[in-house]
Each structure stands twice: as structure tokens, then as C-alpha cells.
Amino acid sequence: MAFIHMNLISTALMRTVPVNVIIPADKPDFPGIPKRENKPYKTLYLLHGVLGSYVDWVNGTRIQRFAEMNDLVVVMPSGENSFYVDMPNGSDNYGDFIGRELVELTRKIFPLSHKREDTFIGGLSMGGYGAIRNGLKYHDTFGYIIGLSSALITEDMAKRKENDEVMFYETKAFGERCFGDLEKLLNSDMDPKYLVRKLKEENIDFPKFYMACGLQDGLLPKSDEFAAFLKENGIDVTYETGPGAHEWDFWDRYIEKAIEWLPTDDTVEGLGSGNIGDR
Numbered sequence: 001m002a003f004i005h006m007n008l009i010s011t012a013l014m015r016t017v018p019v020n021v022i023i024p025a026d027k028p029d030f031p032g033i034p035k036r037e038n039k040p041y042k043t044l045y046l047l048h049g050v051l052g053s054y055v056d057w058v059n060g061t062r063i064q065r066f067a068e069m070n071d072l073v074v075v076m077p078s079g080e081n082s083f084y085v086d087m088p089n090g091s092d093n094y095g096d097f098i099g100r101e102l103v104e105l106t107r108k109i110f111p112l113s114h115k116r117e118d119t120f121i122g123g124l125s126m127g128g129y130g131a132i133r134n135g136l137k138y139h140d141t142f143g144y145i146i147g148l149s150s151a152l153i154t155e156d157m158a159k160r161k162e163n164d165e166v167m168f169y170e171t172k173a174f175g176e177r178c179f180g181d182l183e184k185l186l187n188s189d190m191d192p193k194y195l196v197r198k199l200k201e202e203n204i205d206f207p208k209f210y211m212a213c214g215l216q217d218g219l220l221p222k223s224d225e226f227a228a229f230l231k232e233n234g235i236d237v238t239y240e241t242g243p244g245a246h247e248w249d250f251w252d253r254y255i256e257k258a259i260e261w262l263p264t265d266d267t268v269e270g271l272g273s274g275n276i277g278d279r
Contacts (some may be wrong), residue, residue: 001068002026003058008105012097019102020054022067022074023110040113041073042264044120045102045142046255047084047127050151050169054078057255060248066256070264075106081169083151084123084130085190088180098130099138115143120262122146122210124251125219126169129153129192132226135207136195146258147211148251152222154191158182192226196233209237210261212254214244 004021023041046063048056054076057063067074082094103119106112113119121142123131128150135145153170160172160182168174172182179185189195199206209230213223220241227239238261244250 001064003064006109008102010097010101012091012093012101014091017097018054018078019106020058020076021106021110022058022064022072022076024068024071024073025111036071040111040118041071042118042120042262043073043075043106043112044122044146044259044262045075045077045098045131047079047098047121047123047130048076049123049125049127050081050083052079052127061252061255063255066259070259070262072259072262072264073110073112075102077102079127079130081126081174082130083126083178084134085178087178089177094130095134095137099134099141103141116141117143117263120144120146122148122255122258123150124148124255125151125246128211132192132209133190133195136192136199137189139199139204139207142207144262145207145209146255146262147209147223148254148258149213149217149219149246150211150223150226151219152192152226154179154185154193158185193229196230196235200233206235209235209239210258211237212240212242212257214246214250215241216243216245217250218246 001024006019007016008019010017046057057076063074079094082092084094084098086093086095107114119142121131121135128147129152131145132147132150135142157175160175162172175182179190185191187194211223211227213220227237230237
């Protein structure tokens with residue numbers, strides 16, 4: 001398995017963006033180890049949460065092992081505290097970067113499948129919102145969406161007052177920086193429910209959803225409500241809950257479940273310094 005760090009110049013963001021990529025392309029051909037068919041890789045674009053970075057998934061979970069076991073490329077970009085949307089003021093077009101530019105650039109660099117059914121997007125917390133929003137907005141690109149402990153905050157943000165005592169990423173000032181005029185937020189493509197209604201009116205083929213949230217997570221009611229909303233609108237969603245708060249032990253368990261849910265090509269782990277022996 002190759003682990004690659006690279007810096008991409010983004011025209012959507014007008015700066016260089018760090019990205020980590022896991023690509024299981026270097027498995028040795030040993031006896032008893034099935035040889036992979038020479039074909040493009042299925043790909044998961046995996047987004048971090050607020051206050052996080054592009055290294056979080058590798059540091060906090062066994063994502064490298066899961067990628068190798070499922071012959072899956074995983075692309076993990078830096079999203080800063082952007083909520084992965086095109087901010088109205090300035091050149092921070094994170095939605096365009098995640099949903100279009102990053103896919104185009106990585107497909108030029110690596111042997112990735114261009115098929116919608118082989119292209120997935122997922123994330124946790126802020127990244128869960130980003131995956132849901134951009135998976136819906138760029139529905140022609142992504143066939144599957146994973147949202148873990150998703151920060152589905154648009155309805156609360158639209159009602160935010162100046163003096164509300166909340167975390168910095170829930171304040172009205174932060175919301176306006178990301179989403180612009182909060183009075184218009186719920187009628188924009190930054191609101192996942194708006195996108196669902198709009199795509200349903202247009203009779204769009206929706207991506208499939210996997211959502212999960214911990215039973216001790218403060219965001220559980222948001223996940224419960226949005227999963228129910230998807231089901232009410234006839235959208236294919238698998239929704240799971242289990243013990244856990246807003247923390248890495250939960251995300252490690254459920255990104256494994258999410259990858260098992262994806263239509264990946266199951267293989268076996270390769271040989272490396274940590275796993276010599278029969279498989």
C-alpha cells in the first residue's frame with residue numbers, strides 16, 4: 001500500500017492545498033496472494049471535521065488497512081474550517097474544489113475510475129455535512145455518500161442571533177463567513193434539504209447514503225431527523241447508531257462499517273513489515 005502526500009495548486013481556492021492519498025498499488029505478488037486485475041481504482045474522497053486537517057483520518061483510524069483490504073483509493077484533502085462550501089465573500093470555493101477540481105486532478109494523477117458508481121464521498125462532523133452537501137450538489141460525480149456524526153447545522157444557523165453563547169463555529173459571524181446571508185441559507189444549495197427537494201423535483205437519480213451517529217453524540221438528533229427525511233423522500237439510506245460520542249473510537253468503527261457497505265472489490269491485505277505470513 002502506498003501512502004502519498006502531495007500539494008495541489010487549486011484554481012478554485014487560489015492557493016496550494018495539502019492532500020494525503022492512500023493507494024493500494026504496491027502489493028507484492030507472493031504465493032497465495034491473489035493478483036489484482038489491472039483496472040482503474042474505486043475512490044473515496046474523505047473529509048475531516050472542524051479544527052481538523054488532512055492527516056486526521058490516518059492518525060485517528062485504521063483507514064489505511066481498510067483501504068488496502070478493499071482495494072480502495074482514499075483521498076483526504078485539507079478543508080480548513082470551511083464546511084466545504086463556496087464562501088460568498090472571497091475566493092474560498094471549497095465546494096467547487098471538493099466536488100469538481102479535486103476529482104479532476106486526482107483522476108489525472110492516479111489510475112482512478114471515472115464512473116459515478118465507483119466514486120464515493122464521505123466525512124465526519126463538518127466533513128459529514130460537506131460530504132452530504134457536495135455529494136448531492138455533484139450527484140453526477142458521486143454515487144455513494146457517507147456521513148458520520150454529520151454537523152447538519154443549517155437550520156440552526158439560519159436562526160442564529162448575534163449574542164447566542166455557542167462554540168465559535170456555531171456563531172452568527174462564523175456562519176455568515178461560510179454561508180453568507182443566513183436569511184437566505186435554507187433556500188440555497190448549501191442546505192441539504194433544499195438540494196434533496198430540488199433534485200427530487202428534477203427526478204434526479206440520487207446517490208445512496210450511509211449515515212451513522214453515536215448514541216452519546218450531541219448531533220444524534222440531527223442525524224436521526226435527516227435520515228428520516230431521506231427515507232420520507234424515498235431515498236436509499238442505511239442509518240446506524242451505536243455506543244459512542246463525538247470521538248475517534250466511534251469513527252474508526254463506523255468508517256469500517258461504511259466501507260463494508262460500499263460496493264468495493266474485496267481483496268486481502270498485502271504483505272508488509274507488520275503482517276508477514278499467510279493470509
